[in-house]
Amino acid sequence: MADKNGKSTPDEREPGVLSRDVSVTTRPKEPPTRRAFLTGATSMLGVAAAHVLLAPFLGHAADVQDDPTRVPGALATEYGRRSPFERAKRLARPQRSRTPLQDLHGIITPSALHFERHHNGVPLIDPAKHRLLVHGLVERPLLFTIAELKRFPSTSRLAFVECSGNSGKEWKGPKGKTVQEIYGLTSTSEWTGVRLSTVLAEAGLTPGATWTLAEGSDAATMTRSLPLDRILDEALLCYAQNGEPLRPEQGYPLRLLVPGYEGNACIKWLRRLKLVSSPVMTREETSKYTDLMPDGTARQFTFDMDAKSVITAPSGGQRLKKTGYVEIRGLAWSGRGRVEKVEVSVDGGKNWQTARLQAPILPKCHTRFCLGWWWDGGEAVLQSRCIDETGYRQPTRQELVEVRGTNSYYHYNAIQSWQIDEEGNVSNVQV
């Protein structure tokens, strides 16, 4: 995102889109001359005929205009992209990337900004060659193509997916700086597919089939064992996200979704379901996604994501430039159902106010909350706490650590504190 002078450019994947009017640090692409435009245009064939005919009459459509009402705009495109003025991006590390929660509105995470977590890269899979195998304790072991899975009755729902390691470094103290860095491993999408129960019925469960092993087709051949009685009501085999086929990093062409469960259980690039009578005890469900307690025991199969919330603005790394009105905004969610209520404190938890929940308020989804606040320029500590429909209240750090110690790494859901100093700088603290 920086040019050779170290200055910021609009978007490195979209060079030359902006003119010198707004991007003084980049060499603007010269607008094509009319002759060049016509020469280029006349060499285009077929589908581009409309463009050819219109081209001579267009202004510099891709340039930013002082007055856009006086110049014709750009032509229609086949696959849209965001304004070059918008730069929200994931914080990417080789095996994960984090959603820029501080830059988003509402509850849907754009597919291109949905967090990623993979254990040996993102495979590129030809959907025509992909198969789902259902076998083990079934009457008929079956192989499905993606086209066949799409023929089953479809179902769709919104749900968050959160990595259980999200905010996990905070067990050891206020480690992260920004909301993206600390909380960016959670996102909400509309997911479309076929119910797991529908596909399993097709194969026919035999007695004793109480768990299913789900296996991915990535270089980790990721595997998790899942208890059927707990997942059958809601689990989906998804082929679409936010209206279009899954993104590769979300499991294209097929992923499992168990709403409310930790992300790792929602196996991506799904190729196999093996019905078994007890868990297979894979590496991920023994040595990794288990929670070490102070007495040396470890909790296993901790699937549910507890209720959680975080203020996304103002949040770590941001700065309040002026005193006056600030709308405190954030996200709350629970793996056990709907968000019932969110409370916000501006004095480090001494007093709490009920935040406004912004519709839609859906089970196992991010829920947007807002609270108007007048900042007087003094120090403040902002906090939010989520109460879900089961009556569970998001704990303070002290309450959580008292029960679990600080070594469990996963499932950290304590109340987040953002400290605002007199300069307006926001930073991560634990109070």
Place this chain on the structure above:
Amino acid sequence: MFKRQSGFLLLLFVMLAVGPADVWGASKNDLFHLGHVATPEEIQAWDIDVAPDGEGLPAGSGTVAEGERVYARHCAGCHGATGAEGPSPKLVGGQWTLASAHPVKTVGSYWPYATTLFDYIYRAMPFVAPQSLTPHQVYAVTAWILFQNGLLDKDTVLDRETLPKVRMLHRAGFVPDPRPDVNQLGSIMIDQP
């Protein structure tokens, strides 16, 4: 009225004849006839998982001495010369540290099943070339890692019979999920500091 009653009786008869709906909410007749029956060969090609009782373990065997060579060649680059160094996850050591302030979770200190080690190496290791090791090599390197952790005698030959019998240190250390473990309230708490 008569018609409605007989309709109800007919429905009841059909329900009884078909039997109760299965746990997943669809009756056995409620099928779509999609997909095709997988052949044994198609299943075998992907059915690589290994259960704690050893089911799924392939034929073959390996020794600690052989495993030392496999490890040096394929694993030491990431996991360290003895398995205790890293930088990739530490495989060796850490025994009796789990309840301390600085727990070291390794195969020796934390993993509850020896079969998991075979399953994982066979499917996902080496990181840059997963599924490139033969069952023989995987038995051998599994033996070496267990030996390094003091869980196996130097002369034990690991195979589908002996591997599931290896007793792991933390085998009894895993407990079911007791959550919600904090702040589960009977009713919603309102505006209380």
